[in-house]
Amino acid sequence: MRISRRDFVRSAVVAGSAAAATRAAAKPRRVESLAIDGGLKAVTLSDDRHRAAIKWPRYGEEEKRCILELLDNNRFYEEIPQLEQATKEYLGARHVKAHCNGTSALVSMFFALDLRKGSEILVPSYTAWATVAPMWLFGYVPVFVDINPRTACFDLGSAERRLTPQCRALVVMHAWGLPCEMDQICDFGKKHGLIVLEDAAQAQGATLRGKQMGTWGAIGVFSFQTSKVLPAVEGGMGVYQTAEYFERATTFGNYDLPGQFPADSRYRGYQGTGFGSKFRIHPLAAALARTQLTGLDQRNALIVAEVRKLNERLTQLPGLSEQQASPEMRRVHWAANLLFFDEAAAGFSKDMLLRALKSEGVRASGARYDEQHQYRLYTEAKWWHHPLQIPSSLPGCEQVNKASIRLPLFTESAPDLIDQYAKAFEKIWAHRDALAKA
Numbered sequence: 001m002r003i004s005r006r007d008f009v010r011s012a013v014v015a016g017s018a019a020a021a022t023r024a025a026a027k028p029r030r031v032e033s034l035a036i037d038g039g040l041k042a043v044t045l046s047d048d049r050h051r052a053a054i055k056w057p058r059y060g061e062e063e064k065r066c067i068l069e070l071l072d073n074n075r076f077y078e079e080i081p082q083l084e085q086a087t088k089e090y091l092g093a094r095h096v097k098a099h100c101n102g103t104s105a106l107v108s109m110f111f112a113l114d115l116r117k118g119s120e121i122l123v124p125s126y127t128a129w130a131t132v133a134p135m136w137l138f139g140y141v142p143v144f145v146d147i148n149p150r151t152a153c154f155d156l157g158s159a160e161r162r163l164t165p166q167c168r169a170l171v172v173m174h175a176w177g178l179p180c181e182m183d184q185i186c187d188f189g190k191k192h193g194l195i196v197l198e199d200a201a202q203a204q205g206a207t208l209r210g211k212q213m214g215t216w217g218a219i220g221v222f223s224f225q226t227s228k229v230l231p232a233v234e235g236g237m238g239v240y241q242t243a244e245y246f247e248r249a250t251t252f253g254n255y256d257l258p259g260q261f262p263a264d265s266r267y268r269g270y271q272g273t274g275f276g277s278k279f280r281i282h283p284l285a286a287a288l289a290r291t292q293l294t295g296l297d298q299r300n301a302l303i304v305a306e307v308r309k310l311n312e313r314l315t316q317l318p319g320l321s322e323q324q325a326s327p328e329m330r331r332v333h334w335a336a337n338l339l340f341f342d343e344a345a346a347g348f349s350k351d352m353l354l355r356a357l358k359s360e361g362v363r364a365s366g367a368r369y370d371e372q373h374q375y376r377l378y379t380e381a382k383w384w385h386h387p388l389q390i391p392s393s394l395p396g397c398e399q400v401n402k403a404s405i406r407l408p409l410f411t412e413s414a415p416d417l418i419d420q421y422a423k424a425f426e427k428i429w430a431h432r433d434a435l436a437k438a
Contacts, residue, residue: 031430036359042424043361045416050363053414057231058299059288066291067284076283083281083290084237090293091212093239095246097254098286102201102223102236103130104253104279109197109219109238110138111275112249115168118385122162122170122194124154125373126397131173131199132372139385143167144373146396149403150324152338152369153180155396156188162391169195174203174213175369177229177332178323182208182216197221201236202334204229205300209328214239219249224289227335230296232289235281253279299411300332306410306418307337313422314339317429319346336365336406348435353405353428356435360424363408368401 033039043050070076080098087096099105113119117139123132125144132142146158152175159170170189172180182198189196200206200214201223207213214220222228224235240246244266251258251267252275259271281289314320319342325331341350350366357364372378373390381387410417428435 032427034356034359034427034431035361036356041359041361042427043417043420045420050417053410053412053417054363054408056409056411057226057233057292058411062294063288063291066287070284070287079283079286079290080281083286083293086290086293087237087239090296091215091239093215095240095243097238097240097246097250098281098289099236099238099253099279100281100285101234102221102225102228103134104277105221105223105236105238106130106199107134107137107277108249108252108279109221110134110140111252112219112240112245113138113140113169113195114248115140118166119168120164120166121197122159122167123372124171124173125371125391125394126152126175126369126400127171127173127199127372128201128370129372129375131171133377136377136383141166141384141386141388142372142378143389144391144394145170146391146394147175147400149340149396149399151178151180152176152323152400153178154185156181156184158394158396159188163192167192167194169197171197171199172217173199173201174206176323176336176338177203177206177334178325179203179206179208179213179329179331181326182211182213186216201225201228203332205296205330206332207330208326215241218242219245224285229300229332229334230289230292232285232292235285235289237289251275253277302413303333303409303411304331306414307333309415310337310407310410310418310421311339314425317346317425319343320425333409335409337409339405339407340400340403341405342403346429347432348438350403350405352435352438356428356431357424360427362421362424365406366404367406369404371397371401 035041084096084098120141120143122145123142124147126147135142143162145162146155147153148155154172172185174180186196196217198214198217198220200220203213204222214222218241220239222237224230224232226233238249247261247265247267251270255272255274258267261268311322315322321340323338341353343349354364354366378388
């Protein structure tokens with residue numbers, strides 16, 4: 001068959017293009033140099049853009065209007081019952097009390113228990129000081145429990161092993177906004193006759209099976225401190241399942257409220273003195289908290305969505321994972337996007353990862369979170385009804401702190417930063433063989 005000159009030229013061009021494509025595919029792609037080795041940074045957006053994307057707290061015109069109106073009309077103390085009513089409606093709770101901070105709510109919680117001195121309380125070591133340290137004021141003794149290394153939350157297996165005949169209660173802490181397995185924990189408490197308590201300071205708005213954190217236990221506590229999910233600069237809230245717990249906790253820190261209790265209340269007669277403490281929330285904080293509560297679910301959903309966009313890319317990389325949540329949980333995020341880094345699976349060290357991330361412009365930290373059993377207070381017998389049995393090792397706490405990487409939370413839509421953060425990680429993983437030898 002005779003081929004025209006035009007067909008010959010066309011076939012030569014196609015063949016040449018195919019050959020070029022084959023050579024390009026066979027040729028190794030050029031990997032961009034790491035910034036730590038003199039390459040260009042992956043995160044090139046300005047510091048102003050960075051700060052804007054991670055700003056917290058976020059107060060808008062509604063918060064400003066609310067505070068200014070309060071300063072103009074002087075109806076300061078009306079704000080406190082308004083906040084409490086809004087909280088009841090949000091949580092579906094019968095009894096709540098606002099406090100000057102989350103710590104005072106925890107102190108009041110321990111007083112409300114009215115347990116015999118020497119009673120022991122199971123509590124995770126991986127928690128803030130305020131979850132544990134106030135126990136000594138009432139003669140209670142903490143028994144430190146480990147955490148699940150996949151969740152950073154209360155480990156029931158450890159609790160079972162650490163249980164003593166003197167245990168009367170347990171406290172859980174919903175770490176970094178991830179709900180504990182409250183259905184199983186409540187079953188455990190019922191089985192062993194333990195009062196279940198919740199430190200929900202990091203998890204306001206989180207749910208399990210549609211039930212809010214802070215409402216599973218006999219008493220739940222929230223914090224409104226600046227870093228928290230519902231920030232009012234300072235403030236806190238106690239949630240109580242019984243009138244007895246509510247009235248006793250309220251009387252401890254409010255000399256002026258027992259007279260409002262029912263006539264048959266055991267605590268009505270303490271009007272005018274309470275029990276010597278004053279834990280009233282500041283009215284301006286109450287106003288901020290009430291206003292912030294109206295947008296809590298929307299803010300939480302936005303932050304969760306931004307975390308998901310980033311983590312769905314990052315967790316594809318060998319050695320990177322996140323807190324494990326069940327499908328029945330609606331989690332929130334507090335303070336940081338917590339990731340776990342497995343050095344063996346990644347093939348290089350956490351220290352090298354942090355150095356490389358910093359060079360790329362990623363704001364990352366490997367800071368440890370508190371392990372209460374390591375602090376001096378718990379080793380000195382003079383503070384406690386009887387000496388604590390300090391565990392020599394809590395491997396879950398150790399593993400989580402060894403593996404933790406903290407990234408900032410994006411508190412507004414930030415597709416530009418998310419993409420640059422993801423590319424920084426992906427670039428580092430492309431060089432992990434070299435990083436392993438560095």
